[in-house]
Amino acid sequence: MLPEKKISTAVIKRLPRYYRYLGDLLENDVVRISSKELSERMKVTASQIRQDLNNFGGFGQQGYGYNVEYLYKEIGKILGLENKYNIIIVGAGNLGQALANYTDFEKRGFIVKGLFDVNPRLIGVVVRGIEIKDVDEIDAFVKENDIHMAALTLPKQKAPKVANDLVKAGVKGIWNFAPIDLNLPKGVVVENVHLLDSLMTLSYTISQEEKDQ
Amino acid sequence: MLPEKKISTAVIKRLPRYYRYLGDLLENDVVRISSKELSERMKVTASQIRQDLNNFGGFGQQGYGYNVEYLYKEIGKILGLENKYNIIIVGAGNLGQALANYTDFEKRGFIVKGLFDVNPRLIGVVVRGIEIKDVDEIDAFVKENDIHMAALTLPKQKAPKVANDLVKAGVKGIWNFAPIDLNLPKGVVVENVHLLDSLMTLSYTISQEEKDQ
Known part of the structure; x- marks a missing residue:
């Protein structure tokens, strides 16, 4: 899902950090993570994470958390990393x-x-x-x-x-x-x-x- | 003048940039600069500059602008650069x-x-x-x-x-x-x-x- 509105610089600056954490989780074979768990690891609030990701259409299912690989790939796409x-x-x-x-x-x-x-x-x-x-x-x-x-x-x-x-x-x-x-x-x-x-x-x-x- | 209150991270992050610009001005033998001129060079508002520097007690005289060398040295002190x-x-x-x-x-x-x-x-x-x-x-x-x-x-x-x-x-x-x-x-x-x-x-x-x- 492509962003329709102007995303703030602060959000953009945080995206590579999400990407880095999700990459580390993938390396450690973590399949799914709740926003609470991700928030504890990243030391940002769960609501911050939800808000940030909502800028790009969400990605999480209430109660099921995030699919790590999917979210990693989607953030990669947002960051323009599908290109060389x-x-x-x-x-x-x-x-x-x-x-x-x-x-x-x-x-x-x-x-x-x-x-x-x-x-x-x-x-x-x-x-x-x-x-x-x-x-x-x-x-x-x-x-x-x-x-x-x-x-x-x-x-x-x-x-x-x-x-x-x-x-x-x-x-x-x-x-x-x-x-x-x-x-x-x-x-x-x-x-x-x-x-x-x-x-x-x-x-x-x-x-x-x-x-x- | 030492800061008495907690200075925000945003201000602190801007200080090295002031220091860099003032160092460049010094290298070019600029003795004095108005907050307007400094603001044009740095592409931040003059009021932002005044506000930032007021955190540390000011340094400018209304109508006279800033003494470049003095301000450079004072910001250096604030940044802890008088130490090795x-x-x-x-x-x-x-x-x-x-x-x-x-x-x-x-x-x-x-x-x-x-x-x-x-x-x-x-x-x-x-x-x-x-x-x-x-x-x-x-x-x-x-x-x-x-x-x-x-x-x-x-x-x-x-x-x-x-x-x-x-x-x-x-x-x-x-x-x-x-x-x-x-x-x-x-x-x-x-x-x-x-x-x-x-x-x-x-x-x-x-x-x-x-x-x-």
């Missing part, structure tokens, strides 16, 4: 190479097709069978290889220009690891992973806990 | 090694003191001058080296047990990259970076955009 996504990684330093080597992405249908960098010393190096290319080749590569998304792990000075080039080439989504916010045209999706921001949130909370002691 | 944090990275695969090589963390006072893994093939390997040790040595190492935080990049099967060991050893915060939620005692702070969740949020949005076309 061709990805390039732009910025083939340590983080870019780590992403290229992360096999879990492929299991979910995110296929790394190319690696690019601005650094002449990296160009030509082979990572997991993929030769790192010059960013100048992005435009042709994206068009020829039907690339949907790019992970961007360049330094912040280089990231905005390359992000614009990616959009011009036709990339629909940017997974941005550069410590800068990208201003891109509407219709291009940006998902930020700001590692240093995350680390600072941690230091904030630790320093507050220490003050409270 | 000793970090270990547990999980020295590609991602762990990428984090170990990320020099921006040290610039902000997060010092990588140790690298650990469960994989015998990695133990003894040297990354950026640090020899990878066995996770069995974590307890002694944390106590001897006054370790505050651990980045956890182990596979999800290994992560929960090691996270418990880290807490027993005295670590105050865990920066968790394992694709699993950790259930830890109160007083231990967990900051999650679930990369696959983030990538699925991106695929969701892209697949929705395509349906809308």
